[in-house]
Amino acid sequence: MKHHRGAAGRREEQGGRGAVPRIAVLGATLVGLGLPAAPARAAASSLVVAAPELDRDRSELALLVGAARADGSPARIESPRLLFDDAEVGTLLGDDTITDYAGEHPRWAPPMAIGLVYLWSKGGPETVMDGIEALFKHVPGRVTVYPTPYGQGYRPVLTRLTAARAAGGDLVDLPPLVGNQYKLVESIRFNASKLGEDDSPIKHLVVITDGIDFAVHDAKGFAELGEELRRKKLHVEIVWLRPQADAVQAAANVRALSEAAWARQISAESPADLRAMTESLADAIVGLRRLQFGLPWTARLFGGQKRLAVLAAVDGVVLKAQGGTLALPASTGTTVGLGLGALVLLGGGGLVVWRVGRGGRRGGHGGRAEREASAGRGRGATARRLFELLDELQHLIRIGTAAEAAVVHLSQKFPDSIDRLKTLDVQKLDPEQYRYLRTRAGQARIKEIQKQLRDSDAEPLVDREVASILSKAMTSGVEPREAARQIMARVPDNRWGALSRAGDQNLQDSLARAAQDFAPLKASHASGFAVDVRTALRAREGAHLSVGWLARASGPGRRGETLGIPTPSCVVGRGFDCGLRIGEDPELAERHAEVNLLGGEFVLRPLEGRVVLDDREVTGQRPLSDGAVVTLGSCSYVFKCVVER
């Protein structure tokens, strides 16, 4: 078993990305994950931000962001935005799950630690052992794990843990409790005291037990324990088997503990459920996303203390999470004249105001996220990624995206799982959930996409055009992001799409072949540069885009006139306060109807006037699709929209 290398050592290691060390942000006080001081927990979901990490040249800030529903299950985060002192800054460059990110960056250590309390009085069933192994296979390497296994036959737990952690990671050996009465409460306290000393900003305590120790009359004691755990800022997850005797008392105690600790608890009725339930904890533990924001150079230049916050839609509700204070060191190049500095500041301020004004509220895909979560629960992160990919594929095919465009979009969004489409067998998919993929037209489009993928595999990744852009960029000191922009602008989409989904090994090999003709690519830092370019190719600008407008088809006013619909919400009518004011139509009410964005899609709802949608009068909220005919007052309009996800 490995020893604990200590906090300082880990911090340095986590800072390394390639040869460029990251500066650990000192003094960044953190509001722990899931533990905001505000009583926002009562709301449906909570959003949390942790572990800000600055790039060495201070151009990028990475954050871990997670969202949870009231029951502790993870929720999907959409349209995240970064705020400094309540003003929006930066652009989203990267959005990865921490598992994906850790897989791609072997030197990055996720800033988290996990405590495992295992207590099974008469030897745990095999399903629980399998569950533990499966759970820890999802946890990225280099996460410190503190195991506290007790009870008869606890040794298999350690072997399974070690097997799952063979990829590398700290497994801290805790001395066993003294005495022969091993109690759950003592075990949890002991593990929490050790875990509490770890300096990682995110700490999870996983309790897996047969539940016998819960069946005592001590609800108050459990509530106190819960309080303690919460004060230590631990995220507690409990998986327990309902004991035969006193199951009601046990349930009451678990409730007392989990309510006080804001814990997530899953109870199993039979040992057979334990494997899936234990593995499903991985959702909450590694369901965190690592968001990477590019900072404006004004922030870099002036530095200073910034209050950090992240705004994001969780299940359709926009939430804000405080991320503590960030000390941004001022640029070393502060020799820039003050006059210029003031100008820059003004420019930056103007930009911020503009973006805030435009930003608006974007809804989330509540229902969609729910479905994904239920589809992916217990099946692990990789499987969940594949479901997300299939959902996206189905959406693209439904809206009639050309195969080439679909491949590019999917390559950017799912670089690690798109290759699995090559062997996708549509017949094996859930006929209800993926019915569009199973139609004849859907299958034909999938075949086209598969052909595209195979064709682009046959061509060299780094062809002459890409190689010449890369080598020119390297010799003239152009940044990887700029080189990526040049590639996107000059090379056909399917070519750079292939580059964006390329694996490390393929990229290296192809680069080595291209280096025979392009000498600069022989340099030792060429592969690092190419990897950075690939990362930049994957970066997607703001996740959603919803633009809708009405074209007048008949009635008073100019026929064919385009009337833009302001987002995210707008009232259509004759009134002066309407977002979309139509003055020509006397039959229109002051506030006739409203058009809102719901999960990125447009919906229409009548307010004071009569609304006919596609020849049918509507009274409630109805979705608007491209080409729909809307009659408001005496005019008919055709609704057109572009919705990009």
Added chain:
Amino acid sequence: MLAAWGATCGRCKPGLTYSKTVILASVDVAGMLPLALGWLVVVRSPKPALRGTLVELSRPLTILTRSDTGAVEGAQVVALDDGFMSAAHATIRRPAQLSPTAAFTIEDRRSPGPSANGTFVNSRKLGSGETARLGDGDMVRLGATELKFKSLFLPAAVPTT
């Protein structure tokens, strides 16, 4: 079947889409000529502020260019503020004949020679002098800017009794 789920395949896409319910107005028949409407929406741009911009193709000729170079007689000039675009990078023409089979067309710059980085329609690069038909929902890429093309055909009003 394709129509049933609101989409068409890339090849059999009509140039101009009808609205789901064809508009046949019975009033004010005079002046009700068929109309071909086209729009571009900026989906990707090096200037984040331009993202989501709706451009109505209001003239017979629309010139997409990198930066504003002043008005052109009879044409609409759209400056997309993209360093990877060329001056007068591409031209979009409204169909001269108004029928549902007509389509807006796009072509890369002809003079003085093709644009530096080319014009792409749905990931396919246009050849020199090639004129491509644009269908509703097609993606147009010029330099680092991506635009989504949308179109609509409003038929002439038919007088009813």
